[in-house]
Amino acid sequence: MPPHQSHQAEFLNPDRVEEGRASIYRSVFTNSSKEMMCFPDFPYPDDFPNFMHHSKLQEYITAFAKEKNLLKYTQFNTFVTSVEKHPDFSITGQWNVTTEKDGKKESSIFDAVMVCSGHHVYPNLPKESFPGLELFKGKCIHSRDYKEPGAFKGKRVLVIGLGNSGCDIATELSHIAKQVIISSRSGSWVITRDWDNGYPWDMMLVTRFETFLKNNLPTAFSDWWYMKQMNSRFKHENYGLMPLNGTLRKEPVFNDELLACILCGRVSIKPNVKEFTETSAIFEDGAVFEAIDCVIFATGYGYAYPFLDDSIIKSRDNEVTLFKGIFPPQLEKPTLAVIGLVQSLGSAIPTADMQARWAAQIIKGTCTLPSVRDMMNDIDEKMGKKLKWFGKSEAIQTDYIVYLDEIASFIGVKPSIPWLFLTDPKLAVEVFFGPCSPYQYRLVGPGKWPGARNAILTQWDRVLKPTNTRVVGSPQKPCLFSHWLKLLAIPILFIAIFLVLI
Secondary structure: OOOOEOOOOOOOOOOOOOOOOOOOOOOOEOOOOHHHOOEOOEOOOOOOOOOOEHHHHHHHHHHHHHHOOOHHHOOOOOEEEEEEEOOOHHHHOOEEEEEEEOOEEEEEEEOOEEEOOOOOOEEOOOHHHOOOHHHOOOEEEEHHHOOOOHHHOOOEEEEEOOOHHHHHHHHHHOOOOOEEEEEOOOOOOEEOOEOHHHOEHHHHHOEHHHHHHHHHOOHHHHHHHHHHHHOOOOOHHHHOOOOOOOOOOOOOEEOOOHHHHHHOOOEEEEOOEEEEOOOOEEEOOOOEEOOOOEEEEOOOEEOOOOOEOHHHHOOEOOEOOOEOOOEOOOOOOOOEEEOOOOEOOOOHHHHHHHHHHHHHHHHHOOOOOOOHHHHHHHHHHHHHHHHHHHOOOOOOEOOHHHHHHHHHHHHOOOOOHHHHHHHOHHHHHHHHHOEOOHHHHHOOOOOOOOOHHHHHHOHHHHHHOOOOOOOOOOOOOOOOOHHHHHHHHHHHHHHHHHHHHO
């Protein structure tokens, strides 16, 4: 749901920027594959591409809303102007919600509120970090304002930021712009949507087995293996992309063109901008980009809830303080939940689905939250772990599978791997060694879906269906153990050499 608004009748418009809503450009495709980003009881049609244009995602969400009969509960084109505690909140936990539609305001009382406005609405434009920017006479925009490349034909463009949007925009512009340079302060891992043998990256990397090893192996080995995976396609240092701290588990950039653009000279990578002049940018390495026509700041977003008192979510030192990234721990009644304010190496849809399921249980009273003290201690502990894994204690960074399993445990929907190996070995192998697809969280407990087992066992069929359009043999599903056998071969080789030498 966009900030200030209920569900909109129309999907995000790729042709114009709308105040108070997230913004997309025409060429946006998903970075998560369809089997990893579906609602857990509603698979995508098997002929949908694995990575979808935003129009296909709109088609899927519309179908889901109709299937679940949600439209009758939705107020379209309605702005939420304020959400305030009811005078007797400490007793009832109710909220006064003021909305506006067609210029008319209306107030209603709700027993609970879920804030689902995400964190890609308010652009972060750090002008103070770039001395001389006020002198620059060219055009400056945030990536949020970018829609399509036509207006940049023959232009010299500087893109600041090596994230997903920055790389998408730079590679798209490189086809028609005169010159495109990306400036990056700290570098980034860049991977393509296809992974080993052409399978979707997240179905190969986002697995319980990978997560188990990452969290239990010695740090030095875990870091080495992570960097080896990120460098599996190319050496990042050879292309100026290498992160300053490569062991941090920050979300990599997903781009299928950037490497080729650099190889062909259509895009260049430079360090941070030291300062701007009227017509140029001077980088920290002393290089100068002259006669710039436009600077595009792909510098991310902040998050805000202007309809809600800051003290509710920022209850300590002006930082977002939420238990499990969802519940304000200081509220007298747990009747407000923030959905979608997390970011991980995983899809937003199953994450938000899991958060909403737990929030519904808490609001209904079938689950309870710990004490305020225990919740605050948990928040502090998680911030320490985030500092280790991500380099910052940012509230929205989290480990995907660990996070989903934790919430799933609260509501009794986490699959028991040992029990599965005892009762259903075929399914257990797919669940543990295969992709951690959303269907896993509908196998047991409240909201159990009878089709979950079959959806897991047939997920690779749906992956291969849209790509196997010219049949030249039997579709080849991945061997779940192959790359781990390769990994085990390394120490075995060293042991063999050692035994020979002695």
